[in-house]
Structures are given as structure tokens and as C-alpha cells.
Amino acid sequence: MNYLMPFISLLNEMSPYLLLGFLIAGVLKVYVPKKLYINKLAKPTLTSAIWSAVAGVPLPLCSCGVIPTGMALHKEGASKGATVSFLISTPQTGVDSIAATYSLLGLPFAIIRPIIAFVTGILGGFITNKLDKNEKKPMVENEETTETQIKNKLLRVLHYGFVEMIQDIGKWLIIGIIGAGLIALFVPDSLFSTYLSNPILNMFIVLLISVPMYTCSTGSIPLAAVLMMKGLSPGAALVMLMAGPATSIASISVVGKILGKKTLAIYLANIIIGAMTFGLLIDFVLPASWFSMEMMNHEALHGNHHSDLSLFKTTTSIILIALIINAFFQKHKHSSILKKKAGMSTIYHINGMTCNHCKITVEKNLSKIPGITSVQVDIEKSIAYVEGKTTDSEIQKTVETLGYEYKGKSNE
Numbered sequence: 001m002n003y004l005m006p007f008i009s010l011l012n013e014m015s016p017y018l019l020l021g022f023l024i025a026g027v028l029k030v031y032v033p034k035k036l037y038i039n040k041l042a043k044p045t046l047t048s049a050i051w052s053a054v055a056g057v058p059l060p061l062c063s064c065g066v067i068p069t070g071m072a073l074h075k076e077g078a079s080k081g082a083t084v085s086f087l088i089s090t091p092q093t094g095v096d097s098i099a100a101t102y103s104l105l106g107l108p109f110a111i112i113r114p115i116i117a118f119v120t121g122i123l124g125g126f127i128t129n130k131l132d133k134n135e136k137k138p139m140v141e142n143e144e145t146t147e148t149q150i151k152n153k154l155l156r157v158l159h160y161g162f163v164e165m166i167q168d169i170g171k172w173l174i175i176g177i178i179g180a181g182l183i184a185l186f187v188p189d190s191l192f193s194t195y196l197s198n199p200i201l202n203m204f205i206v207l208l209i210s211v212p213m214y215t216c217s218t219g220s221i222p223l224a225a226v227l228m229m230k231g232l233s234p235g236a237a238l239v240m241l242m243a244g245p246a247t248s249i250a251s252i253s254v255v256g257k258i259l260g261k262k263t264l265a266i267y268l269a270n271i272i273i274g275a276m277t278f279g280l281l282i283d284f285v286l287p288a289s290w291f292s293m294e295m296m297n298h299e300a301l302h303g304n305h306h307s308d309l310s311l312f313k314t315t316t317s318i319i320l321i322a323l324i325i326n327a328f329f330q331k332h333k334h335s336s337i338l339k340k341k342a343g344m345s346t347i348y349h350i351n352g353m354t355c356n357h358c359k360i361t362v363e364k365n366l367s368k369i370p371g372i373t374s375v376q377v378d379i380e381k382s383i384a385y386v387e388g389k390t391t392d393s394e395i396q397k398t399v400e401t402l403g404y405e406y407k408g409k410s411n412e
Contacts, residue, residue, distance in 0.1 A: 049125025
């Protein structure tokens with residue numbers, strides 16, 4: 001019970017905001033056409049970096065999902081600077097994580113996270129554009145506007161927000177909440193105040209751990225909140241919330257391969273310097289009361305459940321759990337259907353596909369290869385079922401252009 005109550009309290013506090021965030025994510029996905037902003041990203045200017053950050057900050061894409069999106073933007077005509085701005089600003093935050101941040105860490109953290117994502121994205125894009133002035137012409141794909149799609153827009157909003165989004169981050173969200181509960185139970189309250197009391201040391205340790213690891217912008221929130229309870233400085237917590245979601249081994253590898261080592265250096269330096277700068281700003285310049293323990297949701301973090309076990313919050317938690325179960329059931333069902341088709345398809349092993357956006361991107365681009373009649377991807381197994389006639393080299397070229405790793409044919 002000592003563990004269960006903090007877990008339930010965290011879940012109850014975050015659930016209403018997460019459900020709202022998932023809904024807004026679906027609206028953004030369906031009702032904001034790509035052609036509205038792609039033309040503004042083509043020239044290597046400060047303006048293109050700004051527009052890229054504006055487009056990226058509210059999008060609920062993690063560091064894995066942002067890779068194919070960013071590479072697609074670059075392929076369609078976005079400058080390197082606009083692409084880097086998008087890659088930096090997008091995974092740090094999103095409508096879902098902003099709402100969840102407010103629920104646990106308070107309003108100041110919820111405001112400063114998107115501001116930092118916006119500023120660091122623009123700076124990274126601007127510096128990259130200064131070093132690469134080769135302009136590209138945008139190649140905007142026609143938006144699909146069939147009558148069927150228009151009629152089903154609301155359904156697509158709900159499916160993207162409450163199925164696809166949950167399939168992408170549901171696992172990491174639950175891991176984050178479970179991890180926060182374990183930290184609250186087993187980590188001594190005096191750990192950071194006694195052994196790691198220096199805020200700058202806190203930041204360096206968090207930075208070393210966060211940069212190579214994959215963390216979700218939403219799932220990292222309860223971890224940061226509980227570590228602050230244990231004495232982690234607010235600035236170090238911000239470093240975790242910035243550097244963790246913005247970078248991973250996968251994103252580092254793809255940026256270096258597709259955009260070049262110079263761009264990779266700018267990308268990493270911008271994230272690291274930005275995280276440390278804003279972390280120091282929070283710890284030593286901004287009013288401490290803005291990021292104090294009083295601003296955090298103590299009832300959720302301590303498991304004091306007298307008020308947060310309200311009917312509304314409990315109901316939203318039940319709905320969220322039901323949606324997570326349904327999302328993973330749908331994913332398993334899809335994998336089973338694909339397995340039955342294995343005998344009729346050529347199977348290719350592709351590393352780096354980690355979310356539904358990856359799945360859709362690979363299916364869409366492989367389907368464009370002449371001779372291919374059908375493509376279906378199983379991201380759980382990292383394989384693509386391809387029907388039709390084509391060459392392995394064409395498959396490899398397309399996969400690697402998207403930033404994924406082609407591993408050849410697979411026998412499953």
C-alpha cells in the first residue's frame with residue numbers, strides 16, 4: 001500500500017490533463033494541413049527557424065517520432081536550419097506534456113518548458129542556417145481531400161489522439177509513473193541534500209544520463225517531480241525534462257548520417273548548452289518560489305489521496321487505463337493479422353521504427369516505389385511486409401533516406 005497509493009495519486013492527478021492533451025493532439029494532427037507551414041521552412045533564414053519551432057512546440061512527438069517527420073520536412077524542401085529547429089523544439093514538449101507538467105510541477109514549469117523549447121529550437125536552426133546557405137525549393141505533397149476523409153475527420157481525431165498517441169507513449173508514460181512511485185518509496189529523502197547538494201553537479205549528472213537515453217516528454221515528468229522531492233534542484237530537473245526527450249542514440253545517429261556531422265555538433269551543443277543555461281537560470285536567477293516544492297502537487301507526489309480520489313479524477317484514470325489497454329490490444333491484434341500475411345509477402349527487417357508515425361512514414365514511402373502493391377509494418381517486430389515486385393536496393397535506399405536502418409530480408 002505504501003507504493004500503491006503514490007502510484008494511484010500520480011495517475012489520478014495526471015489523467016484529466018493527459019486526456020485533454022491527447023484530444024488536442026488529434027485536432028492538431030487532422031485539422032492543421034502540412035501545406036500551411038512547409039512553404040515557410042524552405043529558405044535558410046531566421047524566419048524559417050522560427051516557423052519550424054512554432055510548428056514543432058505543440059506537436060506531441062517524441063525524440064523517435066520526430067526523426068522521420070524532420071527528415072520528411074527536409075526531403076520536401078525545408079532547410080537544414082528549419083529541420084534542426086524542428087528536431088530540437090518538438091520532442092521537448094507538446095500539448096500533452098504541457099498539461100501533465102502543470103498537473104504535477106505547477107504553472108511556472110508548464111510555461112517555461114515550451115518557451116525553452118521554442119528558444120533553443122530557433123537558436124539551433126539559426127546557427128545551422130548561417131553555416132549552410134544552400135536554399136531548397138519546397139516540394140509540397142497534395143493534401144488528400146476526399147469526401148470520405150472529410151466525413152471521418154472527427155473519427156480520425158479520436159483515433160489519432162486516443163489510439164495512435166497512446167500506442168506511442170502509453171508504455172513510457174506508465175513506466176514513468178511506476179518509476180516515480182518506486183523512487184518515492186525507496187530513494188531516501190536526504191539523497192541529494194546530503195550527497196549531491198551542488199546544483200551544478202546535479203545538472204552534469206542528469207545531463208550525462210539524459211542525452212543518450214530515450215525518455216518521453218510526458219513520461220519524464222513524474223520522475224523529475226519525485227526527484228525534486230528527494231532534493232534534486234529545479235534547474236537539474238529542467239535539464240532532465242529538456243535533454244532527455246530532445247536526444248537519444250537514435251536521433252543522434254540519424255542527424256549525423258542525414259544532415260552531416262557539423263549539423264549534428266550544432267544540434268547537440270544547442271541542446272546541452274541550452275539545458276545547462278536555463279537550468280542555471282532557474283536555480284540562480286529566477287525567483288526560487290516559482291519552482292519551489294509549494295508549487296508542486298504534494299498530494300499526488302506524496303500519495304495523500306484524500307482529495308484527489310474524487311469521482312472525476314478516478315473516472316478519468318479508469319478511462320485512461322481502459323484506453324491504454326485498448327491501444328495495446330489493437331497493436332497486438334494488428335501484429336497477429338500481419339503474421340498471417342507473412343507467406344504472401346517479402347519481409348524486410350528495419351531498425352529504428354518505434355512509433356505509429358514511423359510505421360505510417362515507412363508504409364507511405366515504400367508504397368511509392370514502382371511495382372509495390374502493398375506495404376504493412378509491424379513496429380513491434382521491426383519488420384515490413386511488402387507485396388509486389390521491386391529490388392532490395394530500392395527498399396534499402398528508401399528506408400535509409402528516411403533515417404532508418406535497413407537490415408535486409410527477414411525470415412521473421
